Amino acid sequence: MFWGNRKTLKMNYFPDEVLEHVFDFISSHKDRNSVSLVCKSWYKIERYSRQRVFIGNCYSISPERLIARFPGLKSLTLKGMPHFADFNLVPHDWGGFVYPWIKALAKSRIGLEELRLKRMVVSDESLELLSKSFLNFKSLVLVSCEGFTTDGLAAIAANCRFLRELDLQENEVDDHRGHWLSSFPESCTSLVSLNFACLKGEINLGAIERLVARSPNLKSLRLNRAVPFDTLQKLLMQAPQLVDLGTGNFVHDPSSEAYNKLKSAIQRCKSIRSLSGFLEVAPHCMSAIYPICANLTFLNLSYAPGLHGNDLTKLIQHCRKLQRLWILDCIGDKGLGVVASTCKELQELRVFPSDLIGAGNAAVTEEGLVHISAGCPKLNSLLYFCQQMTNAALITVAKNCPNFIRFRLCILDPQKPDPVTNQALDEGFGAIVQSCKGLKRLSLSGLLTDQVFLYIGMYAEQLEMLSIAFAGDSDKGMLYVLNGCKKLRKLEIRDCPFGNEALLEDVGKYETMRSLWMSSCEVTLGGCKTLAEKMPSLSVEIINEIEQMEFSLDDMQKVEKMYLYRTLVGHRKDAPEFVWIL
Amino acid sequence: MEGSVAYENDLHLKATELRLGLPGTDEREEHAVSNVRNNKRPLQEGGANGKSDSQNETAPPAKAQIVGWPPIRSYRKNNFQSKKNESEGPGIYVKVSMDGAPYLRKIDLKVYTGYRELLQALENMFKFTIGEYSEREGYKGSDYAPTYEDKDGDWMLVGDVPWEMFITSCKRLRIMKGSEARGLGCGV
Numbered sequence: 001m002f003w004g005n006r007k008t009l010k011m012n013y014f015p016d017e018v019l020e021h022v023f024d025f026i027s028s029h030k031d032r033n034s035v036s037l038v039c040k041s042w043y044k045i046e047r048y049s050r051q052r053v054f055i056g057n058c059y060s061i062s063p064e065r066l067i068a069r070f071p072g073l074k075s076l077t078l079k080g081m082p083h084f085a086d087f088n089l090v091p092h093d094w095g096g097f098v099y100p101w102i103k104a105l106a107k108s109r110i111g112l113e114e115l116r117l118k119r120m121v122v123s124d125e126s127l128e129l130l131s132k133s134f135l136n137f138k139s140l141v142l143v144s145c146e147g148f149t150t151d152g153l154a155a156i157a158a159n160c161r162f163l164r165e166l167d168l169q170e171n172e173v174d175d176h177r178g179h180w181l182s183s184f185p186e187s188c189t190s191l192v193s194l195n196f197a198c199l200k201g202e203i204n205l206g207a208i209e210r211l212v213a214r215s216p217n218l219k220s221l222r223l224n225r226a227v228p229f230d231t232l233q234k235l236l237m238q239a240p241q242l243v244d245l246g247t248g249n250f251v252h253d254p255s256s257e258a259y260n261k262l263k264s265a266i267q268r269c270k271s272i273r274s275l276s277g278f279l280e281v282a283p284h285c286m287s288a289i290y291p292i293c294a295n296l297t298f299l300n301l302s303y304a305p306g307l308h309g310n311d312l313t314k315l316i317q318h319c320r321k322l323q324r325l326w327i328l329d330c331i332g333d334k335g336l337g338v339v340a341s342t343c344k345e346l347q348e349l350r351v352f353p354s355d356l357i358g359a360g361n362a363a364v365t366e367e368g369l370v371h372i373s374a375g376c377p378k379l380n381s382l383l384y385f386c387q388q389m390t391n392a393a394l395i396t397v398a399k400n401c402p403n404f405i406r407f408r409l410c411i412l413d414p415q416k417p418d419p420v421t422n423q424a425l426d427e428g429f430g431a432i433v434q435s436c437k438g439l440k441r442l443s444l445s446g447l448l449t450d451q452v453f454l455y456i457g458m459y460a461e462q463l464e465m466l467s468i469a470f471a472g473d474s475d476k477g478m479l480y481v482l483n484g485c486k487k488l489r490k491l492e493i494r495d496c497p498f499g500n501e502a503l504l505e506d507v508g509k510y511e512t513m514r515s516l517w518m519s520s521c522e523v524t525l526g527g528c529k530t531l532a533e534k535m536p537s538l539s540v541e542i543i544n545e546i547e548q549m550e551f552s553l554d555d556m557q558k559v560e561k562m563y564l565y566r567t568l569v570g571h572r573k574d575a576p577e578f579v580w581i582l
Numbered sequence: 583m584e585g586s587v588a589y590e591n592d593l594h595l596k597a598t599e600l601r602l603g604l605p606g607t608d609e610r611e612e613h614a615v616s617n618v619r620n621n622k623r624p625l626q627e628g629g630a631n632g633k634s635d636s637q638n639e640t641a642p643p644a645k646a647q648i649v650g651w652p653p654i655r656s657y658r659k660n661n662f663q664s665k666k667n668e669s670e671g672p673g674i675y676v677k678v679s680m681d682g683a684p685y686l687r688k689i690d691l692k693v694y695t696g697y698r699e700l701l702q703a704l705e706n707m708f709k710f711t712i713g714e715y716s717e718r719e720g721y722k723g724s725d726y727a728p729t730y731e732d733k734d735g736d737w738m739l740v741g742d743v744p745w746e747m748f749i750t751s752c753k754r755l756r757i758m759k760g761s762e763a764r765g766l767g768c769g770v
Contacts, residue, residue, distance in 0.1 A: 087650035144655065170657040198657070253744035282746045303661065353652060354662075385652060412652050443653075469653070494650070 016041075020049045029054045048072055055079070056489075056514050058096060058120065059539065062569045063104035074113045075139075076101075080120035082517050082563055083467070084492055086144060089519060089561070090543065093576050099126040100574075106133035114139040114165075121145070127152030131159035139165035146172040150199065154180035157188075164217075165193040175201030182207040191215040195222035197246050197277060202226045213238045222246025225279040230258045236265035244298075245269070247277035250285050259288060267291045276300035276326075283311040293318035297345075300326040302352045309363075313338040324348040329355075329364045329385060336368035340375025348381035353412060366393035373400035381406040389446055390418045394428025398435035407432055408443035414470040414495075417447040424448050430455035433463075443467040453477040457484020465490040478502035482509050492517040500527030507534045515565040526555030528562055532582035539571055540564045542580040674749055676730075680708045681759040691749045697741050704728060708757060715741045727758045 080096020227248030448471035457480035499522030543561040673690035713724035
C-alpha cells in the first residue's frame, strides 16, 4: 500500500507548469511524439505546449483533428504529393490541396505564425485567406508547390504586417508580372528572408531596392533572373549584413564601372556564407566574387549554365571552408579532384547532370566520386548523377566515408552494369550499407539483382527512405527490404519485377511506414484489393494515367501506379476521377 | 513532352549511327512512353542480358523516352532546357541580311569573342567596309551600319551593349545601307 502511494506521488509531484517547462527543451518531433505516449497526463501537457507540428502526408490526418489536439499550434509543416511527383510520375490534380487546411485553421483560434509546404497545390485564394486570417503570421516557405500566381504573393506581401520570411523554392508560379513586390507596404521593415529566385517574370527594380533599403534585418536574399547586375550592386550596398545571397543575372563587362562597383560592394559583405543563383552568367564574371569565397560554407552553382571545368575549379580553389556544394557535372572528374583537395570540410555534395537528353555527355564517372571520398572524410550526404559506376569505386567510397546519412546515386543509363567487370552493382551498394551504419536515405541505380536487397535488408538498420528503379529479379528482393529494414518509412519503387507475393506477405508492415509507391511493377488489381481489404487503416490508391472509359475490373490486370499510405481519417474525399481508392 | 523534343533534335544523328540490327528495325524507338516493362529483363543469364541490351542499343535518345528519368525535378529540367537553348547548345545562329543583297546568310554568334571579330567576319562575307564605331556617332566613315533586332523587336545599333548581352538578345542582323544607315548615326 505504501509503495503504491509513493509511486503515484512521484508521478504527480511536478506541477504541470514544470513539466511543460521541461518539455520546452524537447524540440524534435520524434521525441515529442514519444513523450506524449508516456501517460495521459504527459499527453495532455505535451499537447497544450506543442507549437511546431510536422505532417509528412497531408492525407494521414485531418485539419480538424490537428486543431483539436494542438490548440497552441504556431508552426505547421505539410507535405502533399508523393516524391515521384517531382519526376512527372503523378498526374497534375492528383491532390495535396492546402486550402482546406488554411480554411480550418482560419476558423479556429489557432495563432498560426509559420507555414511550410512541400509538393502541395496552393491557390491564390488560399494565400489570400492565409494573409488575412493570422495577425502574427511570420513565415511562408513553399517548396515544389504549384497552383498560385504572383497575385497570391501580392496578398501575402500586402497583408502580413509582421512578415519575416517569404521563401519560394523551385515552385511553378504563374507570373502575372504584377507589382507584387510593391505590395509590401512602406511600414514593412521586418523581412529577414526573401527568396523569389523561381519567379520567371520581370519585377519592379525600384520596389526591390526600396524594400531592401528598409529591411535592416534582412539576412537572406535570393533574386530571380530579371534582376540585372547593376541592381544587384545597389542591393548589396544597402544590405552588407547579408548571410545568404542568390544572384539573378550575373552578366557584365569586366571593364565596366558596374563591375568595379560590385566588387567594392561585395567586399563590404563580410557575412555572406551562402551563395547561389548565377542564373545567367558568363565565365569571366566570376572573379567578382573571389573576395567572399574564403568564408563560404554553401555554394550552389547548379543553375549556372556555361561555366565549365576550369571556370569552376578556379572559383572553388578559393572556397576552403565549403561544407555544402551543389554543382553541375560540367565540373568533370578532374574538377572534383580539385574540390577534394580544397574543400576538406565538405559534408554535402550534389552533382547534377547538365545533359538531360541522354546524349552520353555526362562528364563525371566513378573517378570523381572516388577523389571526393578520399579528400573529404566528413562527407555525409551525396546526390550524384554520373555516366557510370564500378563496384570497386563504391567499395572504396564506403571505406573512405563511413558517415553517409544520405546516399543517392543515379547512373544516367538505367540498368548499366559495372563497365569494367560487367557485373551488377550489388557488391558496391552492399559495401555502402554495410559501412555506413547511420544511413537513413538511399537511392539505387545501375544493374542490380536481388542480392543488393539482401544486403540492404541485412545491414541498413537505420534506413528510413529507399528509392528503387529498374532493379531486382523477383519478389525476394522486395521482401528482403520489407523484412529487414525495421525503420523504413518511405519506399518508392518503379519498373521492378515485384508482385503480389511481395506486396502481401506482411501487410502489417505498411502501418509502420508513411507510404509505399509502386509503379510499372507486377502487382495486380487483385493484389491491391486484397491488401485494401485486410488493412482498413491504409488508403490504397490506384492512379490511372490514361482516361480509360472501360477501365477493366479484371483482377489479373497489372496496376500501372499504386500509392498507399497509412491514415487516421479514412479515404480522402478530394480524389480526382483518375484515382481509384480501393 | 521533353522526351519527344529531344528525340527530334537527335533524329539527324540516327541516320548516320552505326548499330547492329537490320535497317529499319529499332528496338526501343517506338515504345510507348510509359511502357517500360520491356526494359526489365529476367536476368537468369546473370548480367549478360544487361550487357547485350547495351550492345544492340547505342542510340542514346531512347533514354529520353523513359518518363521521369533521369530523376530530376521538373522545375530544374524545364529551367535548364530553356537556358541550354539560349546560352549553350550547338551555337547561336542568326540570319544576316544586307540591303541590296539577293539572299541572306546565317552566322553562329558563338564563334566570335567580340564585336571586332564579328564585324570583320561580316565585312568579309558581304565584301564591304564598316566604319569606325563610336558611342556618340555610331559607325562613321561608311555607307553601312550594322544593326540587329533584339528580343523586344526593336532595331538596335550593333556595339552599344556588352558582347555577352548582345549575343543573348540578338535575333537577327541587318546591314543597313545608304541614307537610312547614316540616319542612325545622328543623335535621334
